[in-house]
Amino acid sequence: MNLVLLGAPGAGKGTQAEKIRKALDIPVLSTGNLLRQAIAAGTELGKKVESIIDGGNLVPDELVFGLVAERLREPDCARGVIFDGFPRTIHQAEALDKALAVDVVLDLEVPDDVILHRMSGRRICPNCQASYHVVDNPPRVEGVCDKCGAALTIRHDDQPETVKARLEVYHKQTEPIKEYYRAQGKLRTVQGQPRLSDTVRLVSEALGVAL
Numbered sequence: 001m002n003l004v005l006l007g008a009p010g011a012g013k014g015t016q017a018e019k020i021r022k023a024l025d026i027p028v029l030s031t032g033n034l035l036r037q038a039i040a041a042g043t044e045l046g047k048k049v050e051s052i053i054d055g056g057n058l059v060p061d062e063l064v065f066g067l068v069a070e071r072l073r074e075p076d077c078a079r080g081v082i083f084d085g086f087p088r089t090i091h092q093a094e095a096l097d098k099a100l101a102v103d104v105v106l107d108l109e110v111p112d113d114v115i116l117h118r119m120s121g122r123r124i125c126p127n128c129q130a131s132y133h134v135v136d137n138p139p140r141v142e143g144v145c146d147k148c149g150a151a152l153t154i155r156h157d158d159q160p161e162t163v164k165a166r167l168e169v170y171h172k173q174t175e176p177i178k179e180y181y182r183a184q185g186k187l188r189t190v191q192g193q194p195r196l197s198d199t200v201r202l203v204s205e206a207l208g209v210a211l
């Protein structure tokens with residue numbers, strides 16, 4: 001199954017992606033994580049995109065396509081992929097349709113004011129990319145990744161001003177994708193709930209997958 005997760009930055013796509021990955025045993029392709037890995041590794045691509053990401057803007061489509069195409073060539077993607085953070089423009093959605101058949105698009109709806117609150121509490125693991133929230137989804141030990149034990153950090157682009165810019169970019173450039181997929185009959189919308197377990201239940205129902 002090829003699944004696209006749509007939703008504003010901080011809507012909780014990464015958290016749901018992780019649950020779905022475990023249930024279906026297919027990999028998550030997060031363009032945000034691939035880009036951050038490129039920055040951390042100091043690659044040419046990483047150098048090009050660092051300031052764009054820190055400003056809350058979208059990385060040019062061609063650079064993202066290269067990363068996605070490379071990842072899709074790996075054998076573990078053969079049985080299906082969970083796309084997190086891609087596509088983010090209509091142009092990217094069209095390119096993805098040329099590469100493979102998207103089965104379902106899960107749209108996670110969360111109001112902007114809730115997002116702004118959430119982002120201020122987000123912590124990520126710089127080592128394995130796991131994501132936490134100090135209140136909503138805390139690690140077992142404060143400041144330490146449950147999965148790999150690394151010290152959790154705050155993402156550069158989670159500063160309040162950058163979050164506002166990212167929300168604007170989302171509404172302008174990414175939200176139109178909903179109509180694109182609705183027209184294809186693939187869109188399933190879930191309202192994000194205050195409690196993570198409630199959102200997981202709704203996502204599970206929307207996908208028909210036990211999570």
Ligand code: ADP
Binds near residue numbers: 010053059086
């Ligand atoms: P979030 O969903 O929380 O905004 P991501 O980790 O998905 O975070 O993305 C972080 C940043 O990486 C984005 O703000 C953008 O600059 C860049 N990025 C990620 N995916 C894409 C994409 N598909 N196209 C363009 N830029 C992207």
